[in-house]
Amino acid sequence: MKTELPKGYEPSQVEQKWFDTWEQRGDFHADENSSKPHYSIVIPPPNVTGVLHMGHALNNTLQDILCRWKRMSGYEVLWMPGTDHAGIATQNVVEKQLAAENKDRHELGREAFVDRVWKWREESGGQIINQLKRLGASCDWQRERFTMDEGLSKAVREVFVSLYDDGLVYRDNRLINWCPRCHTALSDLEVEHEDKQGNLWHLRYPVKGSERFLIVATTRPETMLGDTAVAVHPEDERYQDLIGKSVLLPLMDREIPIIADDYVDMEFGSGAVKITPAHDFNDFEIGKRHDLEFINILDESGIINENGGSYVGMERNSARVKVVADIDTLGLLEKVDNYTNAVGECYRCRTTIEPYMSKQWYVSVKSLAAEAIKAVDSGQTKIVPQQWEKTYYEWMNNIQDWCVSRQIWWGHRIPAWFCDDCGEITVSREDVTACKHCGSTNLRQETDVLDTWFSSALWPFSTMGWPEQTKTLQKFYPTSCLVTGFDILFFWVARMMMMGIKFMDDVPFKEVYIHALVRDSQGQKMSKSKGNVIDPLTIVDEYGADAFRYTLCAFAAMGRDIRLSTDRIGGYRNFVNKLWNASRFALMNLEDFEPAERDLAKLTLSQADQWILNRYAFAAAEVNKALANYKFNEAASILYSFTWHEFCDWYIELSKDNLYGEDLSVRNATQTVLFSVLEGLLRMLHPILPFVTEEIWQTLPGKREVESIMQANYPTGALIATDSAVVNDMELVMDVIRAIRNVRGELDVPPGKRIKVLLDCKSEPVVAAIDAGQGYIHSLARVENLVVGVAIERPEQASTQVTDEVEVLIPLADLINVEEETARLNKEIEKIQKDVGFFEKKLSNEKFVANAPPQVLEKDRGKLSAAIKKREILEQSLEKILALK
RNA sequence: AGGCACGUAGCUCAGUGGGAGAGCACUUCCCUGACACGGAAGGGGUCGGCGGUUCAAUCCCGCCCGUGCCUACCA
Numbered sequence: 001m002k003t004e005l006p007k008g009y010e011p012s013q014v015e016q017k018w019f020d021t022w023e024q025r026g027d028f029h030a031d032e033n034s035s036k037p038h039y040s041i042v043i044p045p046p047n048v049t050g051v052l053h054m055g056h057a058l059n060n061t062l063q064d065i066l067c068r069w070k071r072m073s074g075y076e077v078l079w080m081p082g083t084d085h086a087g088i089a090t091q092n093v094v095e096k097q098l099a100a101e102n103k104d105r106h107e108l109g110r111e112a113f114v115d116r117v118w119k120w121r122e123e124s125g126g127q128i129i130n131q132l133k134r135l136g137a138s139c140d141w142q143r144e145r146f147t148m149d150e151g152l153s154k155a156v157r158e159v160f161v162s163l164y165d166d167g168l169v170y171r172d173n174r175l176i177n178w179c180p181r182c183h184t185a186l187s188d189l190e191v192e193h194e195d196k197q198g199n200l201w202h203l204r205y206p207v208k209g210s211e212r213f214l215i216v217a218t219t220r221p222e223t224m225l226g227d228t229a230v231a232v233h234p235e236d237e238r239y240q241d242l243i244g245k246s247v248l249l250p251l252m253d254r255e256i257p258i259i260a261d262d263y264v265d266m267e268f269g270s271g272a273v274k275i276t277p278a279h280d281f282n283d284f285e286i287g288k289r290h291d292l293e294f295i296n297i298l299d300e301s302g303i304i305n306e307n308g309g310s311y312v313g314m315e316r317n318s319a320r321v322k323v324v325a326d327i328d329t330l331g332l333l334e335k336v337d338n339y340t341n342a343v344g345e346c347y348r349c350r351t352t353i354e355p356y357m358s359k360q361w362y363v364s365v366k367s368l369a370a371e372a373i374k375a376v377d378s379g380q381t382k383i384v385p386q387q388w389e390k391t392y393y394e395w396m397n398n399i400q401d402w403c404v405s406r407q408i409w410w411g412h413r414i415p416a417w418f419c420d421d422c423g424e425i426t427v428s429r430e431d432v433t434a435c436k437h438c439g440s441t442n443l444r445q446e447t448d449v450l451d452t453w454f455s456s457a458l459w460p461f462s463t464m465g466w467p468e469q470t471k472t473l474q475k476f477y478p479t480s481c482l483v484t485g486f487d488i489l490f491f492w493v494a495r496m497m498m499m500g501i502k503f504m505d506d507v508p509f510k511e512v513y514i515h516a517l518v519r520d521s522q523g524q525k526m527s528k529s530k531g532n533v534i535d536p537l538t539i540v541d542e543y544g545a546d547a548f549r550y551t552l553c554a555f556a557a558m559g560r561d562i563r564l565s566t567d568r569i570g571g572y573r574n575f576v577n578k579l580w581n582a583s584r585f586a587l588m589n590l591e592d593f594e595p596a597e598r599d600l601a602k603l604t605l606s607q608a609d610q611w612i613l614n615r616y617a618f619a620a621a622e623v624n625k626a627l628a629n630y631k632f633n634e635a636a637s638i639l640y641s642f643t644w645h646e647f648c649d650w651y652i653e654l655s656k657d658n659l660y661g662e663d664l665s666v667r668n669a670t671q672t673v674l675f676s677v678l679e680g681l682l683r684m685l686h687p688i689l690p691f692v693t694e695e696i697w698q699t700l701p702g703k704r705e706v707e708s709i710m711q712a713n714y715p716t717g718a719l720i721a722t723d724s725a726v727v728n729d730m731e732l733v734m735d736v737i738r739a740i741r742n743v744r745g746e747l748d749v750p751p752g753k754r755i756k757v758l759l760d761c762k763s764e765p766v767v768a769a770i771d772a773g774q775g776y777i778h779s780l781a782r783v784e785n786l787v788v789g790v791a792i793e794r795p796e797q798a799s800t801q802v803t804d805e806v807e808v809l810i811p812l813a814d815l816i817n818v819e820e821e822t823a824r825l826n827k828e829i830e831k832i833q834k835d836v837g838f839f840e841k842k843l844s845n846e847k848f849v850a851n852a853p854p855q856v857l858e859k860d861r862g863k864l865s866a867a868i869k870k871r872e873i874l875e876q877s878l879e880k881i882l883a884l885k
Numbered sequence: 886a887g888g889c890a891c892g893u894a895g896c897u898c899a900g901u902g903g904g905a906g907a908g909c910a911c912u913u914c915c916c917u918g919a920c921a922c923g924g925a926a927g928g929g930g931u932c933g934g935c936g937g938u939u940c941a942a943u944c945c946c947g948c949c950c951g952u953g954c955c956u957a958c959c960a
Contacts, residue, residue, distance in 0.1 A: 008922075193957090200960085217960060231960095265959060273960050282958045341959090391889070391955075398956085486955085517954085554908085557899065561890090561953080565897050567909045574922040575908095585919035633899065637907070652919075660918090738926095744914095745926030751915050782917090838904060842941085851940035856903060863904075 005587060005699060009580035011544030015691045019133060027708055028138045030078035032471040039075035040476040041067060042460050043139060044484050044492070045147065047086035048121055049093050052131035054518035054564060055485060057536040061552045062515060062632060063483045064137050068687035069627050070480075071138070072714035078476045079138060080463050082145030083126050087411040087452040088182055088348045094120050094410075110409050110447075117410050131537060136545050136690045138710070145463045147455040148412070155462035156412045156455050157429050159503060164416075164427045168364045169404075171425075175284040176403055178356030179346040180302030180316075184407040185360050186346060187451060188400060189491055191353050193342040200339035201324060202269070204332040205230060205247040208255060214239075214247055215334050217269035219341055220279075221327070222320040224249065225308045226297040227256055229275040231286060234260035236271050250332050251323065252309050259290050278357050296357050316354070361405035361414060361448065368498035369396045375497060381507045384630050388486060388514050395490050402495075404451045411449030418444050457495035460508035482509040485517050513630045516555075518562045539569060546689040547573035553688050554636035575640060576692050579685070582648050583696045586678050589659050593671045595702035600676060600720045603669040607773050608654035610722045611730035615646045616677050617718035623684055624716055639685055647681060650734065657779050675700070680715045687714075732766065732805055733773030739801040739808040740781035746824045747799065747817060754784035758809040760792050766805045797884060800825070800877035802870045818884055825878040832871045839864035 022028060030040075041063050046056055063079060071077040091105075094117050098104055105113040129144070145152060163169045177186040201221045204213040214230055227249050232239040243260045263286060264273050277287025278294040287294055297308045302316045311319045327333045344353040373396045375381050376389055383389045405414060417426045419435035420442040426432050434441050455462070460479055464472040478500070484493060493512060500508030539548050550572040555562045605613070619642040626634035651674075658670040679700060686693040686709050697709040706712055740757055749755060757777070761767045770777070770788050777783055797812040799821050812821070839860055842848055849857065 005919095007920080219960070263958085263960095268959060275960095280958085280960080282960075285958085342957090387889070394888070394956075490956095519953090555898080563897070565909080568897065570922075571908050574920095577922050578920065581920035581923085583919080588919070637899075641907085648919085649924085653924095656918095741925060742927090746913095748914070751925070752917075835904075842904085845940070847940040849940080852903080856941090860903085 005580065005584045005696070007581075007584070009544070009577050009692060011546065011576075011691065012541075014695045015134070015136070015545050018691055018694045019136065022138070022708065022710065023133075023141060025707070026142070027710055028079070028140050029142055030076060030140045030476070032078075032475040034076035034475070036074060036076040038078070038476050038480070039067070039070040040078040040080070040479040041481050041483065042080040042463060042479055043082065044482075044488070045082045045084040045145075045456065045459060046128045046132075047089055048083040048125040048128075048146070049086055049089050050083075050128045052128050052135075052536055054536055054562075056128065056132070057135060057548070058515060058518050058552045058556065058562065059483060059485065060132055060135060060137050061549045062513070062556060064135070064690075065549075065553060065632065065635075065687040066481065066483070066627070067138055068690060068710060069714060071710060072683065072686065072712060073716075074713070076475070078140055078143075078472075080143055080145070080476075081129070081132070081137070081139035081141060082147070082459075082463060083129065084452060084456055085146065085148040085411065087406060087408055087449060088184065090117060090121075090125075091408050091410040092182070092348060105409065113409055134537065134540055134545060135549065138690070143463070147452070147459075151465065152455060152458070152462045153412055155458050155466050156450065157415050158467045159458055159499065160412075160415060160450070160454075161427055161429050162503075163363060168367070169361060169427075170364065171359055171361055173357065173359040175278070175281055175355045176358050176360055177344065177353045178300075178358065179349065179351055179353055180298075180300065181349050181351040182346060182408065183300050185356075185358060185403055185405060186353065187403050187453075190347045191344040192347045193344055195340050196343045198339055198341060198343070200269075200337040201327075202334035202336070203250070203274070203327055204334050205250065205274070206332075207242060207258075208246045208248050210245075212242075213332075214242070214258065214272045215270040216272050216274040218274055219339060220320070222304070222311075222316055222323050223276040223279045223297070224274060224323065225252060225304065225311060225319075226276045226278050226295040227252075227254075227274045228277060228287065228293040228295060229257050229259050229290065231259050231261045231264050231273045231275050232271060233264040233266045234262065236264070236266050238271060250330055251326055257292075259286075259292075261286050261289065279355050281355055284355070294357060298354060298356065302354055360403050361416075363402040363404050365399050365402050365498060368502055369399045369494075371501045372396060372494065372497035375501060375507045381497065381509060381512060383512045383514065385514065388489065388512075391486070392489060392494065396494060399494075402451075404454050405446075405448040406451055407448055409449065411452060412455060414446040414448050414450060416446040418446065420444065453491055453495060456492055457499040458503075460496055460500055461504050466503070477504060477508075478506050479509045481511045481513060483513050483515065486514050487517060489514065516557070516562045518564060539566075543569050543573040544576060544691075546692045547576050549690075550575060550636060550688050553632045554640070556632040575644065576689060578644055578648060579689070580692060580696070582643075582652060583678060583682075583699075585652055586674050587699060587701075590671055590675055590701050593675060593701050595672075595675055595679075595700075598668065598672040598675075600672055603672055604665065605669055605673065605722075605726075606658060606666065607726055607730040607733065608651060608658070608776065609669060609673040610726040611654075612647065612651040612677055613673065613719055614722040614724070614727045615642060616680060616715075617722070618642075619646075620680070620684060620715040621717050624714070627687075636688065639688070643681060643685070647677065651677070653780055654776050657775055676719055680719060683709060683712050684715050686710060686712075729769035729772060732769050732803075733776055735803040736770065736806055736808060737777055737781045739803050739806075740777070740783065740810070743799050743801050743808070743810055743824070744782070747820050751782070754782050756785040756787075756811055757781070757783045758787040758792060758795065758798070758811070759789075760794065760807040760809060761788065761790050762805050764790060766790075770806070797880060798877070800873060801828075802873050804866065807873060812884075818881060821881055822878065825874055825881065829871060829874050829878065832867055832874065835867040836864065836871055839867065 044059060067077050067079045095105055160169065177191045179186055198219055200217050200219055202215050202217050204215055206213055216230060230247055242258045246255050246257045249256050263282060275283045275286055277283045277292050278296045295307050297304055298316065299305045304311045304314045304319050306312050311322060314322060346353055373393060376383060376392060383392060415428055417432050419438060419440050421440035422435060422438040424435060424437035426436040435443060461473060461477055464470060464477055466473060496508045547569060551569045619638055622638045623635050626638060655670050655674055658666050661667060682693040682697045694709050736759060759770055767788055767790060774786055777786060794809060795811040798809040799812065801808040843860060843864060
């Protein structure tokens with residue numbers, strides 16, 4: 001039964017149809033009882049609030065290519081999918097909804113709010129999952145996980161409690177990054193620094209008991225309300241006499257000491273620094289060193305509190321304006337400079353963060369990091385490209401304790417209970433009703449939740465059922481590979497390493513492949529919070545998922561960012577269509593063909609057959625090599641040129657006469673090769689082009705052993721051994737065809753015009769090769785009369801082209817324009833003269849001749865003599881032509 | 886401030902210690918029975934600049950210029 005293929009490839013129905021079939025049939029499902037070797041990848045879980053962007057598209061396309069390739073290569077593949085609850089981001093989404101209803105979460109209360117978030121998630125969360133499916137992602141969707149699932153939440157508790165029991169979780173009152181809008185602490189990583197145009201205000205602080213002023217500079221003048229010292233460098237000669245004295249803090253009328261500390265840079269500004277220990281990280285350290293007072297002047301929303309004197313109740317930015325105005329009124333504003341500095345912003349809402357004193361939960365990570373460093377150092381986990389290892393080490397070596405508590409409601413609530421009677425803390429896997437220390441039931445559970453990245457850190461094993469010892473874990477942990485962008489190397493990869501080693505006693509993945517970042521047209525990082533994302537689904541709609549995937553694959557060269565161009569996508573859409581039409585050609589010529597009855601080994605193969613089989617073997621080997629090394633772009637490039645330039649441009653054209661000819665055995669052999677190469681090519685392309693390859697593959701004649709191309713074997717090399725001498729003969733014939741076409745093109749011979757051609761060959765074997773391939777020359781070069789031989793009788797007037805083994809002579813007759821031929825020959829001579837010059841110079845260099853390896857020398861000498869010979873022939877030819885004038 | 890990339894054809898990007906590549910765009914010719922989302926033939930680059938190592942450098946090293954990113958406590 002044959003199905004006619006439409007003339008042009010139409011992706012939309014095909015894609016939907018096959019994806020549904022695959023998924024319903026369970027083709028993506030990983031069997032933990034399989035005896036096959038395992039290959040596993042956990043998806044970087046997209047935020048449940050997420051909308052598919054280019055980064056996801058690239059990331060997941062690459063994972064899908066690997067998974068499909070490995071699945072076809074005989075592995076039991078688990079690609080574990082799921083989404084992240086994205087604490088702050090998701091809470092923000094629902095808060096915005098509430099705001100639209102003129103409500104806020106505090107009115108609802110915690111429980112109702114969390115219910116509402118769950119409801120939001122049921123209704124509109126996770127749309128990204130369907131978007132991933134449209135790309136063709138072959139995840140084991142039956143196993144889809146969510147970081148707030150019961151099982152994963154259990155894993156979170158287990159980890160938190162055992163870290164606490166090991167003394168690796170503690171609470172401390174420190175200065176942290178505070179988002180006054182989200183009302184939560186943030187880890188250092190969650191603060192993004194952006195250079196902003198601001199001012200540097202120079203304030204005059206009166207020295208007590210003197211007419212002098214100390215000038216201090218600040219970018220945040222409102223913090224002066226919380227100043228508790230002014231610091232100068234201990235060796236600064238300007239201020240030696242002032243150390244130990246004090247200044248009167250303007251506006252607050254507070255006497256604060258002048259202290260000496262090495263931290264101060266004498267070169268900067270006046271060399272005197274105001275110290276606000278409760279609102280600046282450096283000042284915090286100085287405050288501790290000098291035992292200064294810590295005055296917190298802000299509340300949780302960034303509003304001046306009762307410690308801010310008359311400024312109480314003012315928002316921090318208004319307070320800044322007022323403080324500066326008031327200082328100015330007092331005549332204490334020395335000057336205002338323009339100043340650019342890096343301002344920390346909340347990575348979720350872009351609000352300027354505030355260093356803020358607060359009691360938080362921390363994970364002590366130094367010891368965990370040490371193990372994680374060791375694992376990469378010893379090669380247990382390999383980072384590809386390797387250059388990222390340096391970045392990984394750099395961060396791991398300087399790692400700070402991880403602030404894991406967040407003052408939001410959506411997330412894993414910290415399993416700690418405070419006892420109102422004895423003041424002790426009970427941390428427990430199970431909810432508790434009585435204090436472990438005094439037995440009191442007067443308990444309050446910690447209201448904070450954990451950093452979203454805490455649960456993400458457990459993803460490779462929590463998704464597989466941990467803390468239960470599941471078969472899935474046994475079979476698929478550690479995972480084979482993690483595919484991710486470098487932007488979450490610290491957020492996620494480093495933390496998975498630490499947690500995996502700590503709790504599974506083994507690294508979470510053997511290899512980490514770090515791919516490029518897809519940027520927007522300005523080269524800016526695309527991110528959800530910046531809102532500069534381009535919808536990949538538009539691209540899929542317009543060009544098809546396969547073309548889009550091929551583009552991403554071709555762009556995924558290591559170590560460079562990607563700026564997507566739609567021209568390029570169009571090019572690969574054309575490629576998919578080319579494949580489609582080549583297949584149509586094949587199907588049209590295979591109507592009477594039954595693959596089961598044919599055996600490549602028993603056939604007499606033509607030059608062209610042997611040649612394409614040889615090229616096929618090369619492409620198959622190279623693609624596997626490229627994929628094994630994560631060289632996705634190379635894989636794409638190999639398959640592109642094999643498909644288009646070798647299979648379509650040459651083999652299909654060469655096969656036509658054989659297919660259309662009278663000789664049935666030739667036709668049969670050609671059909672078999674055409675079928676076999678196309679069928680194998682489809683398998684080679686399937687990981688990148690899952691949809692179109694399945695559609696065509698299902699239409700091919702004959703029966704196959706498996707239901708889907710995704711279950712077929714991935715080609716690794718030759719279909720059958722080929723004779724390299726015959727392959728070389730074919731290349732020789734192709735050279736001749738190219739040479740004739742060149743003359744025709746350059747001399748404007750009408751494409752339909754058949755011409756006479758003489759081939760003067762260097763040797764008898766060359767003659768034999770050409771004889772065997774002369775049919776190809778006739779049809780592909782449009783020749784009607786071909787004379788072949790060694791030292792043949794040459795026509796008086798002919799256009800000459802030279803290949804390695806053959807002089808191609810085309811009698812001038814009436815079809816060649818003498819002027820054009822002269823110009824053509826001059827161009828050719830000029831070209832070859834350059835070569836001659838190049839090699840003459842190189843070979844006349846004594847040092848080169850003395851030092852270069854013999855093979856290089858020999859090769860170059862051969863090239864020189866060939867070039868000289870070619871020049872000679874062309875020059876003689878030119879002389880003859882000129883004689884005609 | 887430190888770190889890491891990048892600078893190759895008009896554009897977007899590959900690539901290699903031994904005579905520069907692709908896609909798109911461009912020029913000429915062609916609707917030849919798979920495909921005009923096509924075919925054939927072409928044009929186009931002192932591989933950012935200056936030095937060094939080498940018989941040989943676009944590739945390795947140093948410096949400089951330009952661009953981007955990451956990390957960082959300069960008020």
